[in-house]
Each structure stands twice: as structure tokens, then as C-alpha cells.
Amino acid sequence: MxxxxxxxxxxxxxxxxxxxxxxxxxxxxxxxxxxxxxxxxxxxxxxxxxxxxxxxxxxxxxxxxxxxxxxxxxxxxxxxxxxxxxxxxxxxxxxxxxxxxxxxxxxxxxxxALPSHAGITGLDQLTADDGVHVIHSMGDTFALDTRLDERDPKTAVIVGAGYVGLEMAEAFTVRGIKVTQLQRGPEVLSTLDPELGAIVHAELDTHDVEVITRTTVTGIEKTSDGLVVRGVREDGRFARLADLVLVVVGVxxxxxxxxxxxxxxxxxxxxxxxxxxxxxxxxxxxxxxxxxxxxxxxxxxxxxxxxxxxxxxxxxxxxxLGGNARFAGSVGTQVVKVFDIVAARTGLRDHDAAAAGYQPLTVGATADDHKRYYPGSHPISFQITGDNRDGRLLGAQLVGTLGTEVAKRVDTFATALYAGLTIEQISELDLSYTPPLGSPWDAVQAATQAWSAATRS
Amino acid sequence: MxxxxxxxxxxxxxxxxxxxxxxxxxxxxxxxxxxxxxxxxxxxxxxxxxxxxxxxxxxxxxxxxxxxxxxxxxxxxxxxxxxxxxxxxxxxxxxxxxxxxxxxxxxxxxxxALPSHAGITGLDQLTADDGVHVIHSMGDTFALDTRLDERDPKTAVIVGAGYVGLEMAEAFTVRGIKVTQLQRGPEVLSTLDPELGAIVHAELDTHDVEVITRTTVTGIEKTSDGLVVRGVREDGRFARLADLVLVVVGVxxxxxxxxxxxxxxxxxxxxxxxxxxxxxxxxxxxxxxxxxxxxxxxxxxxxxxxxxxxxxxxxxxxxxLGGNARFAGSVGTQVVKVFDIVAARTGLRDHDAAAAGYQPLTVGATADDHKRYYPGSHPISFQITGDNRDGRLLGAQLVGTLGTEVAKRVDTFATALYAGLTIEQISELDLSYTPPLGSPWDAVQAATQAWSAATRS
The missing domain is CATH 3.50.50.60 (FAD/NAD(P)-binding domain)
Known part of the structure; x- marks a missing residue:
């Protein structure tokens, strides 16, 4: 056996x-x-x-x-x-x-994997007992839970504005904790183009999450007043006092x-x-x-x-067991819900594609999730990346309101990437339509048609 | 020029x-x-x-x-x-x-196209002025609108339970008109397998639409009491009196x-x-x-x-204009919302596929639209049809609650049909996941895995 x-x-x-x-x-x-x-x-x-x-x-x-x-x-x-x-x-x-x-x-x-420390000093000494948390295991979960119960923190700094950082910003906000979210790059959710990350940023603003971008955290210290998060910005040094620090900078x-x-x-x-x-x-x-x-x-x-x-x-x-299965490969499909916004991506962005030897063109577009005459329609914002040489789809990014089926619309692109379709072929797809849930040319195809139009001009 | x-x-x-x-x-x-x-x-x-x-x-x-x-x-x-x-x-x-x-x-x-009369006697004489309607143009719309305003009908018979018939059953019900919906076949929405049509039928029941299946309408007469719709059933003749009749039996x-x-x-x-x-x-x-x-x-x-x-x-x-575009072809993708249910299909059903020379196997499955631990999850019911010889996807049918992204989940299957993917390949797709909107294996893949498991047993 x-x-x-x-x-x-x-x-x-x-x-x-x-x-x-x-x-x-x-x-x-x-x-x-x-x-x-x-x-x-x-x-x-x-x-x-x-x-x-x-x-x-x-x-x-x-x-x-x-x-x-x-x-x-x-x-x-x-x-x-x-x-x-x-x-x-x-x-x-x-x-x-x-x-x-x-x-x-x-x-x-x-x-x-293990949580990354991103070279932040203090993380090797400070632990959940000090109010410095990571969130990677059930043990981390219980430690944070205990801290929230026992200390009732009023303010939190979240280091990182990726998927988990954004979800935790929402969770803390819902609990009444005032969140400051620090991001190294120019915009939150750096896995998306900044044009789309800005929509997520605006949603955080609406919910009173303080977002501070272009800030690299260098260290965390415990002081008698609380935890001090220090960093550097283009315009100089940065410091912020908080009751609790959550570090979510990748793995x-x-x-x-x-x-x-x-x-x-x-x-x-x-x-x-x-x-x-x-x-x-x-x-x-x-x-x-x-x-x-x-x-x-x-x-x-x-x-x-x-x-x-x-x-x-x-x-x-x-x-x-002696099988011959193979992992067919990822295309990097990801989705996150942040309050009432859903942001998704699959495939490559322009700079990833260029670095990999493709000849990318990226075109933005906006299209309603369903016929505007039917109540509750909302625009979905797209970035479509294709290869200028052969029209092959290289990647897609989508941001829309919760309920606009962004999570499953990105799957159409993910399926097209798997199959190696061109952007013109996506415009040919027989996608579903009923006025409450789509358009005769689906929003996905309004975006691919915009890409095709840009290549003609 | x-x-x-x-x-x-x-x-x-x-x-x-x-x-x-x-x-x-x-x-x-x-x-x-x-x-x-x-x-x-x-x-x-x-x-x-x-x-x-x-x-x-x-x-x-x-x-x-x-x-x-x-x-x-x-x-x-x-x-x-x-x-x-x-x-x-x-x-x-x-x-x-x-x-x-x-x-x-x-x-x-x-x-x-023109509305079909399906051999129903009386339809060549009776018109909107008599309370007998079709719904195919804006003219038809205005005629029905006028009738509803002027006569305030309390009861309607809808002949046909396809896409438009179901949508109009909802519309009349919302307006307070008591609807009797007549369907020739064994279940409503005959473009889906009866197992899934039954879910739509149950939704109509919930909203007090009276659904009568296995009834072929043969004629409509105007009497002093109102319109009489006559037909035949397995168990004999059928007649129903109504203030208004809408005939939606295709084009x-x-x-x-x-x-x-x-x-x-x-x-x-x-x-x-x-x-x-x-x-x-x-x-x-x-x-x-x-x-x-x-x-x-x-x-x-x-x-x-x-x-x-x-x-x-x-x-x-x-x-x-001298171009060389080609119509890439349909795969028969359709979706309809009926009250709070969404029903979608693409590709072929078992009997269509068999008639076309494929060797189909159809397998049913149910999977949650998103992780059950996150509030608001609902099951989606699937019928997956594939070719038993080579595992190629032939068709998919999905029914779920409004909000379960059924309309855009069917698009994953429509894209896979376009690309000629096998059902195993759909299980390999890198589809999006976040707990509020999906599962690590998306519901779509839970269904394709069920098909694959059935072929092994």
C-alpha cells in the first residue's frame, strides 16, 4: 500500500x-x-x-x-x-x-509562504504582544482577535495596500478603528494600473480610511504613547503614532x-x-x-x-500516485472587494508585457454593466492590454461597483488568455445578454472594441 | 460616393x-x-x-x-x-x-422576424383592439399600453413560457394582473433541461403566476364574458377566460x-x-x-x-464597403431574469448534441456562488454537456438567484465553446476568487469536475 x-x-x-x-x-x-x-x-x-x-x-x-x-x-x-x-x-x-x-x-x-518584513526594522523584535501584527495563519488571527478584545485600539496603521491590506482596512473601519493605510507606490492596489487603483483609493476616502501613498516604511518602534511607524517620503521623513500596526507587505x-x-x-x-x-x-x-x-x-x-x-x-x-497530470499554468487572475468596489485583473499589464518581450498597447475604456435604461446600471472601468503585432490579448483590468459582475467578467478574459485568443476574437464571442444584466455587446466587448479602434487610428 | x-x-x-x-x-x-x-x-x-x-x-x-x-x-x-x-x-x-x-x-x-401564430385560430382576426396582443414592436407596445390604461384588465393568459413570456409574466404580476401562463411542453423555459426549468417554475409559483404546462393552445375566441383561450391537454380539453391574452410563442x-x-x-x-x-x-x-x-x-x-x-x-x-469581415458564429448563449432567478444557457443540450452527431453526456451539479461562510451565498444549479469521446465541452446551463453572477458565469462556458476547450481544460482555467464572490475552484469548475468524475465512474 x-x-x-x-x-x-x-x-x-x-x-x-x-x-x-x-x-x-x-x-x-x-x-x-x-x-x-x-x-x-x-x-x-x-x-x-x-x-x-x-x-x-x-x-x-x-x-x-x-x-x-x-x-x-x-x-x-x-x-x-x-x-x-x-x-x-x-x-x-x-x-x-x-x-x-x-x-x-x-x-x-x-x-x-511566510509574511514578508520588507526590511522594516523592529519587526524582528515586536510581536502581537506589542500590538504589531501580521495576518497569515489562524494563530495570527487569534492573536489579533485577543488584542482587539483586550486593548480596544482606536487607531491602526496598515502597512501595505494590496489585497489583504485593503480587506483589513475595510474590516477595521467597520469595527470603528480609524485606519491609516501606507503604500510605497503612487497608488493603492499596485497590481492594477494607477488609473484603476485611483477608483479604489476614492472608495477608501469615502469610508474615511486615510491613505498615504509614496511612503516607504522603514521601522516600527514601541513608545510609551503607542507604536510609532516611521518612513520616508519624497518630501522627507514620515512618522505616525497608532495603537496597533498591521504589516501586510506580501509574502x-x-x-x-x-x-x-x-x-x-x-x-x-x-x-x-x-x-x-x-x-x-x-x-x-x-x-x-x-x-x-x-x-x-x-x-x-x-x-x-x-x-x-x-x-x-x-x-x-x-x-x-503515478498519474501524469500537469499544472496548466496561471494567468495571474485576481479579484478583491473593497467596501462596495470590486477590482479584478488577469494576464499582464503594459510594463510586465513589455519586459517579457511582447509589444503591448494598453487602452482604457468605460462601459455600463447593463443597459442604462434598466435601474441600477453602473460603469465598469477597463484597461485592456494586447499585442500590437498580432492583436493577441495580453491582459485585462476591471473595476466596478459590487454587483456589476466584475469578478466573473474578468473570467471571460482569463478564459480567452488560456485559449490564446486575440482581442478581435473576444469581440466575436457570443456572450449573454438580458437588459438587467448586460448589453447586446457586453461591457467586455465594448472594451475590446475600444482597443481595436485605437489600433486603427 | x-x-x-x-x-x-x-x-x-x-x-x-x-x-x-x-x-x-x-x-x-x-x-x-x-x-x-x-x-x-x-x-x-x-x-x-x-x-x-x-x-x-x-x-x-x-x-x-x-x-x-x-x-x-x-x-x-x-x-x-x-x-x-x-x-x-x-x-x-x-x-x-x-x-x-x-x-x-x-x-x-x-x-x-414576425411573431409566430403557432396555428392558433382566431389570431388572424383578433387584434389589440380585442385584447389579444403580441409584443414585437413599439407599435405593439403602445397598443398594449393603451389597453392596460383604458381597460384595466385583471386577468391575463400568456401563451408561451419562453424568454419574453416569462418576462411579461413578471411585468403583469408586478402590475397586479393575475397571470395564467400556458406552456406546450412539460416545463417552462423549454430551452433549458426540465430539471432547471423547474427552478424557474417554482419562482413563478412563489409569485402567484399560475403555470399550466403540457397544454397546446388551439384557438382564441372573443365572447361577451371576455377572451376564451382553448387548447388541448393529455387529459382532454382546456379552456380559460381572461381579460387579456398575450401570445409569445416565438417568431x-x-x-x-x-x-x-x-x-x-x-x-x-x-x-x-x-x-x-x-x-x-x-x-x-x-x-x-x-x-x-x-x-x-x-x-x-x-x-x-x-x-x-x-x-x-x-x-x-x-x-x-469592401471589407472581408466574417460572422464568427453563435453558440446559442441566452440568459433571462425571472423575478429573482437568473437562467442561462450556451451551446447544445444533450438531445441537440446527439441529433447533431456528437456523443453527449450531460451531468448535473450544484455549487455555491461564493464561499458559504460569507453572507449571502446561494447555490447555482448546472447541467454540463460534453462529448464522451474527447471530453469537448458541448454546452452548459445554469440557474441561480439574482446576484450569483450566472449571466457572466455562462460567458466562461461561451468563451470555452468558442475556443473549442475540453471540460478538463475548464477545470484548469485560472478564474478569479475572493470569498465574497467565488471559491478557489469556481462554481463553474465544481460543475466541470463533477462531469469529469462522472466519466471516470
């Missing part, structure tokens, strides 16, 4: 284990989980803090009992400390501190285990794998946020996303 | 005229419009009757002034009565009854003009065209609801839809 071990209780590890049990109910599957919270939706944590999701247990995609009902074994509070590749043994330290060697036939490593791959085992590191310092999620080490697969991502337009890159981790884990779980 | 005449003030004719003026501002464009209402959104009429759209003028996609501002000439209240193909002359009868010959270099015919192509000019009729009795929208008659194009539709999975078919008419008209307008 094959023994598969998956390391990691988040998307990649659990997906691998589920896939293996689904394909072969005789396979022996063990999942090694560093904490007590396997299969939690980390993406859902901001909604716990906003109060929209209660209790925290409902954040579990599946309970431990659900997982065990599939026939997998969970080793909770257990750290994977070393891989003996030749001997096919995994060394783990259990909850009681005892070191054990677990034999495996196949190993899937899904150790994920770095957690590769220590595989690096020591001899795996190769690549893009973004993540573990290199082939499209079958093989590390090159015999019987060892890697998947999820610690692993390079094959991007269909860029090749190997580092782009840690839950959707990708699910897919990579599933591929690894299938191949560990 | 080229003179282009477009016949028809609805989607096809206007799209052709707009495209021609867009591509070449020197071209002389005349649009011959049978009534005074060019470029009205016929799909929006039900929302005028529900009161959501007011006044009726707002149903215009563009006003006559907007159209004329593009440089096109409108000949309103003008009937095209004959085409002299060899002489390149169009005979028209103007509002004053005077017959005129208009010379053209290129002619685009977009005469559309038939309006081809008289082109037929007399020598054009060939094909699928559904519609005018045959090539992919460039050429009729085969020199300098004569046809587009819209009077024309056959190239279906990417079926070849030539008759499938009158506004989205298609826009695309065909645009192609005809471009080619009339």
Missing part, C-alpha cells in the same frame, strides 16, 4: 491529499499540519474581523472530521523538520516535542525544508518544479506558495495565490 | 449603418425604417410594462438625433416593397403612400422582400447567407432575425437573437 505524506494543512497539502484519496481509496495518506487548523480559508480572515463571518470555525473549508472521513490521517501541531530523500523518510516534531521518522513512498511539500516562499533536502530555488526564491510539480528530488513534489508558478504568458514566476495552490496540490496528489 | 441602404431600424440594420459610417465617414448611408422608432431595445419592452423603465423613450439605444449625428439618413415610416437586384434599386413606400425608387450601391436587409423570419428578389431560404425558412453575410444576390447582404445563423457547433441554423443581429449587421456593414 502506497504511503503518501503531504506536508502542510493549507490549500496545496490538503488538495494533494484529497486528490489522492479521491483517485485511490486504498492509498495511505498522512497530512502533517504545523498547527491545529487544517484546511482553513486564510483568504476569509478579513471577514472574520469585519464580523461578517462568525464564529472563526466557519472559516474551515472542511472540518478535521470531514477530512478524516475521506480516510486521510492528520498529524496536527506537528512540524516537518527534515527530509531524508534517499531513505524516503520525513523527520517530524510532534506536539509533545518528540522527534519521529515517518517513512513515505511519495512526498508532497506544501509549506507555503516570501517558505522553502527551508526543501532547500536543505537539495531542491533548486528559482523565481522569487521559490522551489523549482516541472509542470508535473516534481522537484527533481526522487518522490518529492512541491506545490503552493513555496513553489514557482508556471505563468502561461511569462513562464516560471513567483505568484502565490490560493487558486494556484489548489490546482498545483491536486496535480501533485494525482502524480504522486 | 458609395450609397449604402440598410433596411430595418432594429439591431441588424442600424448596426450595419453604424459600422459603415464608423469605417468610412464619406459613405452615404440611408436606413429605411418601417415605423417611427429606429434603434429601440425590443428586449427592454417587458421592463417598460413592469414600470422599471420609464418613459418608453428611454428604451432607445440611441435617439434618431444620435443616429443622424453619425451622418446616416433615416427614412422613417417607410416600407421597403421591392428590390430590383439587377438595377440596384430599392422600391419604397413612404409615409405619404408615395412609391419611390432608391438607387443603391450596396444593400443590407435587416427586416427581422418566424420576415423574408418576403428577399424571397421575391430571388434569395435562397434555408434553416427555419430564413435567408441563406455565407459567413460574410452575402445572400448570393449581387450587392445584397442579409443580417439579423430574417437570416440563418451560423452556429459554431451545428452549422447553419435559425436562432434569432439580438446579440447575433448586432454582430451580423456589423459584419454586413463592413463588407458592404
Amino acid at each position: 502506497t504511503h503518501l505524506i503531504a506536508i502542510g494543512g493549507s490549500d496545496a497539502g490538503i488538495s494533494a491529499a484529497l486528490r489522492a484519496r479521491e483517485l485511490d481509496p486504498t492509498v495511505d495518506v498522512t497530512v502533517v499540519v504545523a498547527d491545529r487548523y487544517p484546511n482553513y480559508s486564510i483568504c476569509g480572515i478579513p471577514y472574520y474581523f469585519s464580523g461578517e463571518v462568525q464564529p472563526w470555525q466557519s472559516l474551515a473549508h472542511r472540518t478535521a472530521a470531514d477530512l478524516e472521513a475521506t480516510g486521510m490521517n492528520l498529524r496536527l501541531d506537528t512540524w516537518a523538520t527534515g527530509i531524508d530523500v534517499a531513505g524516503q523518510r520525513l523527520e517530524v516534531r510532534g506536539p509533545d516535542g518528540i522527534i519521529e521518522q515517518l517513512g513515505y513512498d511519495e512526498l508532497v511539500v506544501g509549506t507555503g 516570501r516562499p517558505n522553502t527551508e525544508l526543501l532547500e536543505h533536502a537539495g531542491a533548486t530555488l528559482g523565481a522569487g526564491g521559490a522551489v523549482v518544479v516541472d509542470e508535473h510539480m516534481r522537484t527533481g528530488l526522487p518522490h518529492v513534489y512541491s506545490a503552493g506558495d513555496g513553489t514557482v508558478t508556471h505563468h502561461r504568458l511569462l513562464g516560471p514566476t513567483y505568484l502565490p495565490l490560493g487558486t494556484t495552490a489548489h490546482k498545483q496540490g491536486r496535480v501533485a496528489g494525482e502524480n504522486a | 458609395t450609397h449604402l441602404i440598410a433596411i430595418g431600424g432594429s439591431d441588424a440594420g442600424i448596426s450595419a449603418a453604424l459600422r459603415a459610417r464608423e469605417l468610412d465617414p464619406t459613405v452615404d448611408v440611408t436606413v429605411v425604417v418601417a415605423d417611427r422608432y429606429p434603434n429601440y431595445s425590443i428586449c427592454g419592452i417587458p421592463y417598460y410594462f413592469s414600470g422599471e423603465v420609464q418613459p418608453w423613450q428611454s428604451l432607445a439605444h440611441r435617439t434618431a438625433a444620435d443616429l443622424e449625428a453619425t451622418g446616416m439618413n433615416l427614412r422613417l415610416d417607410t416600407w421597403a416593397t421591392g428590390i430590383d437586384v439587377a438595377g440596384q434599386r430599392l422600391e419604397v413606400r413612404g409615409p405619404d403612400g408615395i412609391i419611390e425608387q432608391l438607387g443603391y450601391d450596396e444593400l443590407v436587409v435587416g427586416t427581422g 418566424r423570419p420576415n423574408t418576403e422582400l428577399l424571397e421575391h428578389a430571388g434569395a435562397t431560404l434555408g434553416a427555419g425558412g430564413a435567408v441563406v447567407v455565407d459567413e460574410h453575410m452575402r445572400t448570393g444576390l449581387p450587392h445584397v447582404y442579409s443580417a439579423g432575425d430574417g437570416t440563418v445563423t451560423h452556429h459554431r457547433l451545428l452549422g447553419p441554423t435559425y436562432l434569432p437573437l439580438g446579440t447575433t443581429a448586432h454582430k451580423q449587421g456589423r459584419v454586413a456593414g463592413e463588407n458592404a
Whole structure:
């Protein structure tokens, strides 16, 4: 009987284990989980803090009992400390501190990522006990929860205005905490063009989030008055006092285990794998946020996303049983809700595309989500990027009001990118129309037609 | 200077005229419009009757002034009565009854469709003055409007439970008219599988629309008590008295003009065209609801839809100026909102696919529109049809609550059909995810994975 071990209780590890049990109910599957919270939706944590999701247990995609009902074994509070590749043994330290060697036939490593510190001094000493938080695990969640309950902070500085930073700005605001959001670049949500990021910025303004851009945080200090966040701006130094600081400036791959085992590191310092999620080490697969991502337009890159981790884990779980699945690649599709605005992107932006050797043209457009005569229509703002040489779609960005189906309109572009369609071909698509929900030429096609018109002029 | 005449003030004719003026501002464009209402959104009429759209003028996609501002000439209240193909002359009868010959270099015919009578006796005599209505033009709209104002009907029979019939059932119900909806087949919305039609049926029940299926209407009579709708059912005869009757049992192509000019009729009795929208008659194009539709999975078919008419008209307008555009084909994408339910389809259903020589397998699935832990999630019901031989997607049907982004989720399938993707490839797509609006495997992919699982078992 094959023994598969998956390391990691988040998307990649659990997906691998589920896939293996689904394909072969005789396979022996063990999942090694560093904490007590396997299969939690980390993406859902901001909604716990906003109060929209209660209790925290409902954040579990599946309970431990659900997982065990599939026939997998969970080793909770257990750290994977070393891989003996030749001997096919995994060394783990259990909850009681005892070191054990677990034999495996196949190993899937899904150790994920760690919060980045972005060179900010103070972060190596200051912790949740000081009011300085990250938000990456259920442990971080409980620590922040305790802090909010016990100290009732009135002001928070959020360092970073990416997806999680924006969601947490909303959550804190809903709770009555006055938020100052610091962003290094010229506009929030730097994964979108500033024209579209500005719409999100305006929504933050409306909800009294203080947004300060072009500010690089250099350090955090604890003083008797509270926490002081210091940084630099074009016009000089910056300092702000707050009761609580949340640092959400991205993640770095957690590769220590595989690096020591001899795996190769690549893009973004993540573990290199082939499209079958093989590390090159015999019987060892890697998947999820610690692993390079094959991007269909860029090749190997580092782009840690839950959707990708699910897919990579599933591929690894299938191949560990002798399958021949391959990860088809990401196109970098992302979406975020910020108060009543939804912002989405897929593919490449102009500068990414140019850097990768494409000859991009990016055109902005605005189109109503549905016929204006029907109540409740709202404009959607687009940025469409295509290759000037052959008209191939390279990327799309969309921002609209909640309810304008932006999240699933970006999927039309993501599907077109997967299939390698041109922008003209998107204008040919037979998309759905009814006046309350669309237009005879969908908003998506109003945008692609604007791109085509720009290439003619 | 080229003179282009477009016949028809609805989607096809206007799209052709707009495209021609867009591509070449020197071209002389005349649009011959049978009534005074060019470029009205016929799909929006039900929302005028529900009161959501007011006044009726707002149903215009563009006003006559907007159209004329593009440089096109409108000949309103003008009937095209004959085409002299060899002489390149169009005979028209103007509002004053005077017959005129208009010379053209290129002619685009977009005469559309006429309401079908489905063999119901009485429909050739009874009119709006008797309380028997169709709903196909602004004239029909005004006639029904007048009837509702002047007679204040309390009860209506709607013959037909397709897209327009369902939308009008909602509109009448909102106005306080008690609706009985008659459907020939076993379930409403016969363009969907009955499993999904049943969800729409339940929504009609909730709103006190009386739905009577398996009833073929044979005749309508005017009596002193009101209108009597008669029909047959499996269990015998059927009769129902009502203050008003609306007949919405589909359309038939309006081809008289082109037929007399020598054009060939094909699928559904519609005018045959090539992919460039050429009729085969020199300098004569046809587009819209009077024309056959190239279906990417079926070849030539008759499938009158506004989205298609826009695309065909645009192609005809471009080619009339010497272009080489082609209509890429429909995949039969449709969506309808019925009260708080949205129902969508694209591609082929099982029996359509089997009849066309595919080897279909259809699998049902249900998946939440977004993570269940986030408030407001609702299940979406799917029917997925794929070819058992090669796994190619053949069609998808979706029904969900308003707000579940069903209208734009069907577009992912429509895009996949265009690109010829397999169902496994849809499971590989990098679709967007955030907990309030999706899942790490989108609902679309939960459905395609269910199809794949069914093929393994």
C-alpha cells in the first residue's frame, strides 16, 4: 500500500491529499499540519474581523472530521523538520516535542509562504504582544482577535495596500478603528494600473480610511504613547503614532525544508518544479506558495495565490500516485472587494508585457454593466492590454461597483488568455445578454472594441 | 460616393449603418425604417410594462438625433416593397403612400422576424383592439399600453413560457394582473433541461403566476364574458377566460422582400447567407432575425437573437464597403431574469448534441456562488454537456438567484465553446476568487469536475 505524506494543512497539502484519496481509496495518506487548523480559508480572515463571518470555525473549508472521513490521517501541531530523500523518510516534531521518522513512498511539500518584513526594522523584535501584527495563519488571527478584545485600539496603521491590506482596512473601519493605510507606490492596489487603483483609493476616502501613498516604511518602534511607524517620503521623513500596526507587505516562499533536502530555488526564491510539480528530488513534489508558478504568458514566476495552490496540490496528489497530470499554468487572475468596489485583473499589464518581450498597447475604456435604461446600471472601468503585432490579448483590468459582475467578467478574459485568443476574437464571442444584466455587446466587448479602434487610428 | 441602404431600424440594420459610417465617414448611408422608432431595445419592452423603465423613450439605444449625428439618413415610416437586384434599386413606400425608387450601391436587409401564430385560430382576426396582443414592436407596445390604461384588465393568459413570456409574466404580476401562463411542453423555459426549468417554475409559483404546462393552445375566441383561450391537454380539453391574452410563442423570419428578389431560404425558412453575410444576390447582404445563423457547433441554423443581429449587421456593414469581415458564429448563449432567478444557457443540450452527431453526456451539479461562510451565498444549479469521446465541452446551463453572477458565469462556458476547450481544460482555467464572490475552484469548475468524475465512474 502506497504511503503518501503531504506536508502542510493549507490549500496545496490538503488538495494533494484529497486528490489522492479521491483517485485511490486504498492509498495511505498522512497530512502533517504545523498547527491545529487544517484546511482553513486564510483568504476569509478579513471577514472574520469585519464580523461578517462568525464564529472563526466557519472559516474551515472542511472540518478535521470531514477530512478524516475521506480516510486521510492528520498529524496536527506537528512540524516537518527534515527530509531524508534517499531513505524516503520525513523527520517530524510532534506536539509533545518528540522527534519521529515517518517513512513515505511519495512526498508532497506544501509549506507555503511566510509574511514578508520588507526590511522594516523592529519587526524582528515586536510581536502581537506589542500590538504589531501580521495576518497569515489562524494563530495570527487569534492573536489579533485577543488584542482587539483586550486593548480596544482606536487607531491602526496598515502597512501595505494590496489585497489583504485593503480587506483589513475595510474590516477595521467597520469595527470603528480609524485606519491609516501606507503604500510605497503612487497608488493603492499596485497590481492594477494607477488609473484603476485611483477608483479604489476614492472608495477608501469615502469610508474615511486615510491613505498615504509614496511612503516607504522603514521601522516600527514601541513608545510609551503607542507604536510609532516611521518612513520616508519624497518630501522627507514620515512618522505616525497608532495603537496597533498591521504589516501586510506580501509574502516570501517558505522553502527551508526543501532547500536543505537539495531542491533548486528559482523565481522569487521559490522551489523549482516541472509542470508535473516534481522537484527533481526522487518522490518529492512541491506545490503552493513555496513553489514557482508556471505563468502561461511569462513562464516560471513567483505568484502565490490560493487558486494556484489548489490546482498545483491536486496535480501533485494525482502524480504522486503515478498519474501524469500537469499544472496548466496561471494567468495571474485576481479579484478583491473593497467596501462596495470590486477590482479584478488577469494576464499582464503594459510594463510586465513589455519586459517579457511582447509589444503591448494598453487602452482604457468605460462601459455600463447593463443597459442604462434598466435601474441600477453602473460603469465598469477597463484597461485592456494586447499585442500590437498580432492583436493577441495580453491582459485585462476591471473595476466596478459590487454587483456589476466584475469578478466573473474578468473570467471571460482569463478564459480567452488560456485559449490564446486575440482581442478581435473576444469581440466575436457570443456572450449573454438580458437588459438587467448586460448589453447586446457586453461591457467586455465594448472594451475590446475600444482597443481595436485605437489600433486603427 | 458609395450609397449604402440598410433596411430595418432594429439591431441588424442600424448596426450595419453604424459600422459603415464608423469605417468610412464619406459613405452615404440611408436606413429605411418601417415605423417611427429606429434603434429601440425590443428586449427592454417587458421592463417598460413592469414600470422599471420609464418613459418608453428611454428604451432607445440611441435617439434618431444620435443616429443622424453619425451622418446616416433615416427614412422613417417607410416600407421597403421591392428590390430590383439587377438595377440596384430599392422600391419604397413612404409615409405619404408615395412609391419611390432608391438607387443603391450596396444593400443590407435587416427586416427581422414576425411573431409566430403557432396555428392558433382566431389570431388572424383578433387584434389589440380585442385584447389579444403580441409584443414585437413599439407599435405593439403602445397598443398594449393603451389597453392596460383604458381597460384595466385583471386577468391575463400568456401563451408561451419562453424568454419574453416569462418576462411579461413578471411585468403583469408586478402590475397586479393575475397571470395564467400556458406552456406546450412539460416545463417552462423549454430551452433549458426540465430539471432547471423547474427552478424557474417554482419562482413563478412563489409569485402567484399560475403555470399550466403540457397544454397546446388551439384557438382564441372573443365572447361577451371576455377572451376564451382553448387548447388541448393529455387529459382532454382546456379552456380559460381572461381579460387579456398575450401570445409569445416565438417568431418566424420576415423574408418576403428577399424571397421575391430571388434569395435562397434555408434553416427555419430564413435567408441563406455565407459567413460574410452575402445572400448570393449581387450587392445584397442579409443580417439579423430574417437570416440563418451560423452556429459554431451545428452549422447553419435559425436562432434569432439580438446579440447575433448586432454582430451580423456589423459584419454586413463592413463588407458592404469592401471589407472581408466574417460572422464568427453563435453558440446559442441566452440568459433571462425571472423575478429573482437568473437562467442561462450556451451551446447544445444533450438531445441537440446527439441529433447533431456528437456523443453527449450531460451531468448535473450544484455549487455555491461564493464561499458559504460569507453572507449571502446561494447555490447555482448546472447541467454540463460534453462529448464522451474527447471530453469537448458541448454546452452548459445554469440557474441561480439574482446576484450569483450566472449571466457572466455562462460567458466562461461561451468563451470555452468558442475556443473549442475540453471540460478538463475548464477545470484548469485560472478564474478569479475572493470569498465574497467565488471559491478557489469556481462554481463553474465544481460543475466541470463533477462531469469529469462522472466519466471516470
